[in-house]
Amino acid sequence: MIRCKATVLLVVAAAALLLWAPQARVEASRPKQESLAIIVNQSNPVNDLSLSELRAVFLGERRHWPNGRRITLVMMEPGQPERDAVLREICKMGESDLRRRLLQGLLTGDILVSPKTLATPVGVRKFVFNVPGAIGYLRPADVDASVKVLRVDGHLPGEAEYQLWIPEQAAP
Amino acid sequence: MSERNQQTAQAGAASFVPRLGTSPGLLSRYSSALLLLLVVILEAAVVQFVIRDVHSANTEVQRMYAWSVLGLRRIGSLQYDAQETRRSTLYALTTDNSNLQVEYADQTREADKRVTEAIAEYLQQAQMPREIEVGNRLRQDWLAYLRVRDEVLASILEGSTKEAVALDLSQGVRLFDRVREDLEETQRLYDEQASQRLANVAALARRSVIRLFGVLFCTVFSVSVFVWVLQRSKMSSTLQLAKMQMDFVASVSHELRTPLAVLCSAADNIADGVVREKEQLTKYSSVIRNQSRQINGLVNQVILFASTQNGKGRYVLRPLEVTEIIESAISSTAELIQRAGFVLEQHITPTLPRVMGDPSALSQCLQNLLINALKYGDPGRWICIRASLGEGRDHRHREIRISVQDRGTGIDRADLPHIFEPFYRCPAAVAGQIHGTGLGLPIAKSLAEAMGGRLSVATEVGVGSVFTLHLPVKEASAELPGLQEGPPARV
Numbered sequence: 306m307i308r309c310k311a312t313v314l315l316v317v318a319a320a321a322l323l324l325w326a327p328q329a330r331v332e333a334s335r336p337k338q339e340s341l342a343i344i345v346n347q348s349n350p351v352n353d354l355s356l357s358e359l360r361a362v363f364l365g366e367r368r369h370w371p372n373g374r375r376i377t378l379v380m381m382e383p384g385q386p387e388r389d390a391v392l393r394e395i396c397k398m399g400e401s402d403l404r405r406r407l408l409q410g411l412l413t414g415d416i417l418v419s420p421k422t423l424a425t426p427v428g429v430r431k432f433v434f435n436v437p438g439a440i441g442y443l444r445p446a447d448v449d450a451s452v453k454v455l456r457v458d459g460h461l462p463g464e465a466e467y468q469l470w471i472p473e474q475a476a477p
Numbered sequence: 478m479s480e481r482n483q484q485t486a487q488a489g490a491a492s493f494v495p496r497l498g499t500s501p502g503l504l505s506r507y508s509s510a511l512l513l514l515l516v517v518i519l520e521a522a523v524v525q526f527v528i529r530d531v532h533s534a535n536t537e538v539q540r541m542y543a544w545s546v547l548g549l550r551r552i553g554s555l556q557y558d559a560q561e562t563r564r565s566t567l568y569a570l571t572t573d574n575s576n577l578q579v580e581y582a583d584q585t586r587e588a589d590k591r592v593t594e595a596i597a598e599y600l601q602q603a604q605m606p607r608e609i610e611v612g613n614r615l616r617q618d619w620l621a622y623l624r625v626r627d628e629v630l631a632s633i634l635e636g637s638t639k640e641a642v643a644l645d646l647s648q649g650v651r652l653f654d655r656v657r658e659d660l661e662e663t664q665r666l667y668d669e670q671a672s673q674r675l676a677n678v679a680a681l682a683r684r685s686v687i688r689l690f691g692v693l694f695c696t697v698f699s700v701s702v703f704v705w706v707l708q709r710s711k712m713s714s715t716l717q718l719a720k721m722q723m724d725f726v727a728s729v730s731h732e733l734r735t736p737l738a739v740l741c742s743a744a745d746n747i748a749d750g751v752v753r754e755k756e757q758l759t760k761y762s763s764v765i766r767n768q769s770r771q772i773n774g775l776v777n778q779v780i781l782f783a784s785t786q787n788g789k790g791r792y793v794l795r796p797l798e799v800t801e802i803i804e805s806a807i808s809s810t811a812e813l814i815q816r817a818g819f820v821l822e823q824h825i826t827p828t829l830p831r832v833m834g835d836p837s838a839l840s841q842c843l844q845n846l847l848i849n850a851l852k853y854g855d856p857g858r859w860i861c862i863r864a865s866l867g868e869g870r871d872h873r874h875r876e877i878r879i880s881v882q883d884r885g886t887g888i889d890r891a892d893l894p895h896i897f898e899p900f901y902r903c904p905a906a907v908a909g910q911i912h913g914t915g916l917g918l919p920i921a922k923s924l925a926e927a928m929g930g931r932l933s934v935a936t937e938v939g940v941g942s943v944f945t946l947h948l949p950v951k952e953a954s955a956e957l958p959g960l961q962e963g964p965p966a967r968v
Contacts, residue, residue: 377635379575418636421575428579435582436631 338470340462341390342445344430344452346437349374353456356395356468362440363395364406365416374438378420379429381442387426390471391442444471512707519696526692530685537681541674548667555595556660559619561588563653566626569633570641578634585630589623599663611666615659622652721900721915728902728914732775736768743768775914781841782899782916785923792835792927796951799829799864799877805836806843807862810851814860817851822861829866832877832948834928839948842924842932843879845917846944850883852911857884857941869949876930880945887938896934897922921946 343359345351350372354362361367368376381388383400396403410416421439423429426447433439434451445462448454460467565585569578596619600612625648632641743761746752752761803825807814814821832839850860861882869876888896888903895901900915918932921944925932929949936942 375635421634421636423579424576428576431579431583432575432634435579435586435627436634438631438635 338472339444340467341387341394341469341471342443342448342462343440343455343457343469344433344443344448345440345455346433347451347453348437349440349453351455352453353459355458359457360395360397363391364403365410368417370438375417377418377436377439379432379436379439379441380420380422381426381429382422382424386471387442387444390469394469442469512703515703516700519700523692523696527689530688534678534681534685537678541678544674545671548671551595551599552660552664552667555592555599555663558588558591558595559653559656559660561585562592562623562626563649566630566633567645569630570638573636573638575634582630582634585626589626592619605666605670608666611659611662615656615663618652618655618659622649622656625649625652721898724902725900725914725916728900729775729779732912732914733772736771739768740765740772778914778916778920782920782923785920785927792838794833794835794928796831797834797836797839798831799879800825802832802834802836802839802843803862803864803879805840806847809840809844810847813848813851817854818858819851819854820859822859823863824861825864826866829864829877830875830950832928833951834930834948838924839928839946842921842928842946843881845921845924846881846946849917849921849944850881850885850942852913853906853942854883854885859884866950869947875950877948877950878945879948880943882941882943884941887940887942888934888936889938893934893936897932918944 343354349370351370358367362376363378365378370376380391388400392398392400392403398406407416407419411419421432423432426443429441429443430447430449430452433441440455443452445454454461457467457469462469562585565581565588569581569585572578572581596612596616600609600616603609603612625644629641629645629649632638632644743765747758747761752758803823807821807823847860847862854860861880863878863880863882865878867876867878868874886905889905892901892903892905896903897918898915899919902913902915906913922932925946925948931947933945933947934942935945
């Protein structure tokens with residue numbers, strides 16, 4: 306009887322170890338990263354976007370918010386880690402591809418306004434604060450109460466399942 | 478004396494005695510000092526009033542200055558910041574650099590924040606209904622403009638310059654003009670208030686000057702009146718004194734001349750051999766002796782009065798039995814009383830406590846009262862001396878009361894305040910050719926006061942008079958310190 310109980314406990318412990326181990330491996334293998342917050346104006350009714358919706362917004366495929374406001378994309382200057390993260394994680398393309406795509410959209414009229422480019426995170430934040438239809442991205446440390454952080458696929462920056470990250474080597 | 482007369486005597490004593498000599502003398506003696514004190518007090522009051530008034534005016538001017546400066550600065554800042562809000566928004570139109578546009582957006586928001594705060598402050602300090610109305614209108618118009626400004630700013634930042642310009646022209650300009658009108662209205666209101674305050678300050682200054690002149694005039698007038706009254710009082714006193722001195726000289730001359738004439742006549746008769754017989758010579762000698770004594774008595778009285786007035790009288794104080802004083806006075810005047818045909822009664826309470834005093838001074842005081850009763854005791858020809866123990870005026874100490882009562886003519890109420898004044902003679906006495914110098918009662922009063930006592934009088938015309946000498950009882954703790962029973966003291 307005692308041997309039977311010990312066997313059951315051993316099996317349970319082994320199963321728990323098997324379930325935990327892959328995740329631990331993933332955590333261990335992922336380099337230390339900083340999340341990237343997607344921000345909008347406080348008056349924007351949208352609180353949550355899926356990654357695919359976010360892609361549509363950033364590539365100019367979606368042009369208006371549900372309240373009818375025109376979407377204005379604001380980005381940081383090329384070469385910034387945050388911009389690189391957006392190109393990689395959201396747009397799934399490089400800088401030149403994006404430029405070509407935007408130029409093509411403007412010529413065909415699919416894109417009404419080209420994305421605004423600002424030099425600093427503070428500039429991005431102030432722009433989003435001033436423009437009701439603006440959307441941009443910032444490191445969480447640069448975010449304040451003047452703007453609203455969107456959930457991406459139901460997760461906020463800093464949560465384990467959040468999918469937008471700036472690699473450590475890219476972080477300043 | 479009847480009960481009614483006793484009451485009169487009490488009342489008379491109570492009401493009359495305090496009026497004797499003290500207040501007029503003090504007033505007269507210290508009149509200049511009192512005048513100076515009054516002038517100083519008046520001047521101090523005027524100076525205080527002027528200082529307070531000037532301070533009040535100065536405070537009002539300072540308040541107005543602070544209000545003016547603050548108001549001008551507030552309105553100036555408000556206008557500047559409102560313009561700055563619009564200017565920075567329009568600056569954003571002049572560039573397509575997003576970084577620069579964000580910077581201008583920052584500037585316009587900072588300026589509009591200052592404007593909003595200034596409007597709130599203006600409303601908080603507004604007191605007049607019109608101010609509050611203008612303030613509220615300004616706030617509403619400003620918020621309406623800010624809503625449009627935000628849209629314009631958003632359009633500029635989005636890159637929709639055309640839309641921004643269109644929106645600004647269609648709504649922004651109009652709303653900002655309304656804000657500007659509100660600000661101008663605020664300034665007009667401020668100007669009106671400033672004018673009103675300036676007028677108030679000017680009125681306050683005018684009122685201060687008028688009040689100052691009024692107070693100065695009142696002060697000068699009061700002082701002039703006071704000086705005039707004082708001078709008039711002094712002149713009246715001087716004239717009265719001069720008249721009394723003249724009366725005294727005349728009276729003394731008369732009193733001296735009569736016995737001197739008798740003396741001269743008697744001496745002439747003896748010298749001329751008109752009087753030769755022994756019996757006649759004896760009679761003439763008696764006349765000469767009596768007249769000489771009369772002259773001597775008169776001179777002594779004048780000297781005594783002078784000594785009591787200049788404080789040169791020296792008294793040897795010792796504990797005295799009341800009976801001792803009374804007997805001394807009676808023995809000195811017994812002959813006069815007897816010759817005048819007066820009846821003398823004595824009612825002396827037995828075992829009276831002793832008093833502290835100079836025997837000759839108290840005897841002289843009582844003699845003067847007895848002689849006074851003899852002079853004015855007709856037609857009753859009755860004198861009563863009473864001695865009793867009573868309560869002093871302070872109700873704490875006991876006193877001996879020695880009163881001399883007569884059933885004479887009494888003293889007229891009009892004469893009562895003057896009978897203790899030196900040289901004063903009642904008109905009735907002068908008319909009745911009753912001889913006297915007007916010094917008997919003043920001397921008696923001075924002697925009584927020198928002994929620490931006082932003199933009071935109660936009288937009724939046609940009934941008689943009662944003069945009472947009040948002397949403090951020599952208690953264990955004597956009123957005159959250091960005058961214990963034993964060796965006599967000199968004062």
